[in-house]
Amino acid sequence: MTAMPLAREGPVASGTLPIAEPQHVEAISRSHERCEALGLSRRDRPEHARVARAELAAARERNLRLHLHAAPLMEILLEQIMATQSMVVLTDAQGTVLHSVGHDDFLQRASRVALAPGANWSEASKGTNAIGTALVNEAPTVVHAGEHFIHANGFLTCSAAPILDPRGNLLGVLDVSGEHHSYHLHTLGLVKMSARMIENHWLSDDFRNGLRLHFHGRPEFIGTLMEGIVAVDHDGRLQGANRSALEQLHCSGAALRMQSTLSLFGVAVGAIVDHFRSPIAPPMVLNLPDGRTLHMRAAFSWPAWQALGAPQAQAQAPLDIAPPVAAAGSLYAAAVGLRAPAQGNSGISGLHYLRTGDAQMEAVVAKVRRVLDRDISILVLGETGTGKELLARAIHHDSARSRQPFVAVNCASIPENLIESELFGYEDGAFTGARRKGAPGKIVQAHGGTLFLDEIGDMPLALQARLLRVLQERQVTPLGSTRSLPVDVAVVSATHRDLSAMIAAGTFRQDLYYRLNGLVVKLPALRERSDLMVIVQKILRAETEGRPLALHEEVAALLQAYRWPGNIRQLANVLRTAAVMAGGERTITREHLSDDFLEDAQRALPETAASSRGTLEDLQLATIRRALEEAGGNISVAAKKLGISRNTIYRRLRWGDGEPS
């Protein structure tokens, strides 16, 4: 959400909403009937009693987690409605106010008390009101001015949305209340969005080591608040869902939990995991039994999923050193924790694993080795998928800090307004009125180890100054704290952006750049590397657990000629699919390549081949010629680079229409 303070609108003259939907009118009149049945009177005096201190403390204790999830969003919500001079209120499932924030000086003293922690806003206690009525109907509700059952509450306008956990249990209510003059049409929308964000956070937190499927009928809605999210266990059974998932699937939470991915989406969990092990996998297209189409992405940490015992058809590739980038940034820490023991004894995590014969890569490894443990910040540049994170992990692995944490922060994937607390942490009670334990923040979590700032070019300008201070002073001051914590971290950052251009454009701070670029290394794009075939072999070996799987010559030529915009990540994905398609066969042929890759690769054929018949044979010939050119006519060097035998080169050239130039 971007800060978008709402303008204060003119007073609403009548005691009801300017535009009231029939369902709204119906909900209010039903609530009034309930209040009458409860024996309440519209002329009751305002009731400002609060629950006893001990009772409030117990309610807060019971709802600590709700409070933790909601407090940051309440602050953000407050920013949006600042101009309307309202309060943001969080209650538990009984309607007792746990936490409220906002400028309450517009309220009479007594009314202030009414919105303070400890006040109860259930219908039984306050008659029709947004909180109490939302609790009864478990639906977002506005109660405006004279719609309040008790006249004494008619000075208020309130917009409330219930908060449900992923199993559909009512956790509490989020509400915005202000004087009725402050009514704004958009307030309920903002409250609903905030409640959804709390619910989505809760779900991600509950199932952080599991598989979460994000879907929507329109692919561009995946990743927005409109997306449906379901959590799935290793057997494919549905464990939980967000509200949008229930709405899209026309299903209750209980009914959904009877389903599996197979019964609901027509696809087994193993197939979903296989598909999404590559972070560049396209969304899956699902055809529901009722004829609708959904687009789906998956979020999971492969190491965490695997560590928790996924029954995989495919053997795990030791290649997957880094968790899939598709996993949310916040998952990294969990993934790192799970990965730590496995890393210790495997030789595949260190810098030598990255040495596969390419001269540029050799130079990179030699340079970083020289500065290892020398307290020099390393900045890794390179296109997406070139292995920047893998290099950062290898640096950490080979450093004296390897037994300490490696903490990755993806500056591009954390919403801008959460980066600050995510990085720097926050102190107990940092958010107004909060009575909770603070959170340490990623920088502190990395203490003693390595902090990997991925996509540093996406760090908002305002936070760059703060980060620079932390790096210079080597201490962090969490939000809301006056105390600084000393931190000792090795910093590796990475970006695919051109930071110099960003500095020139004023979007990246030069002083921070100087602090980060102790050593700058640039990872070569895959198309510039001379060791493609060695990497292919390495990936295939890992993919097939050592079972020999060769490449047909024409496939080798195709891989060589392709431009690889997604670099090693894309290559690994293509090979993984091909290895699965090849099944028990010993050679990968073009039939094993996915159609979209083949199509893309054919389109990208070098002009020499495309202008002739455009067949793979032409392509092969063009590739061999190019390799020979690059090798100065040396057939052995060209054969090695292409990963084919010298004989093959001779044979192909004889079949072709000329001698090598």
Ligand SMILES: Nc1ncnc2c1ncn2[C@@H]1O[C@H](COP(=O)(O)OP(=O)(O)OP(=O)(O)O)[C@@H](O)[C@H]1O
């Ligand atoms: N040298 C390598 N050998 C084998 N696999 C590699 C190598 N380099 C990268 N990979 C694999 O490629 C994928 C992408 O690597 P990584 O996430 O490190 O790239 P990145 O440059 O950080 O990408 P992005 O910029 O998109 O975050 C990972 O699955 C990684 O394991």
